[in-house]
Amino acid sequence: MQVKEINKEKISEVVFKSHAQSSSEVNNEVYSNLKRAVFLGNTIKQKVKLFFETNEGLKMVNTTIWFESDKHVVLKGGVVVPTSSIVKVEI
Numbered sequence: 679m680q681v682k683e684i685n686k687e688k689i690s691e692v693v694f695k696s697h698a699q700s701s702s703e704v705n706n707e708v709y710s711n712l713k714r715a716v717f718l719g720n721t722i723k724q725k726v727k728l729f730f731e732t733n734e735g736l737k738m739v740n741t742t743i744w745f746e747s748d749k750h751v752v753l754k755g756g757v758v759v760p761t762s763s764i765v766k767v768e769i
Contacts (some may be wrong), residue, residue: 695732715743720744
């Protein structure tokens with residue numbers, strides 16, 4: 679599957695597609711990497727690659743993650759991505 683990079687400013691324009699049936703089904707590795715990404719984003723402003731599903735296919739954004747929960751993550755600039763749409767986090 680081909681991944682299309684997207685600017686975080688354009689994320690508000692996409693329609694998210696749930697990768698998991700529910701947020702509780704999100705992969706443990708994804709949750710673990712999200713927690714690590716939040717720590718790195720808040721301490722040393724390190725960017726990560728966040729891969730997520732949309733109705734147009736798989737997208738990737740290179741950004742700083744400020745907050746994560748079982749329902750969503752918040753990126754730098756207040757951009758919100760549903761956790762259930764997240765496929766992978768590369769640190």
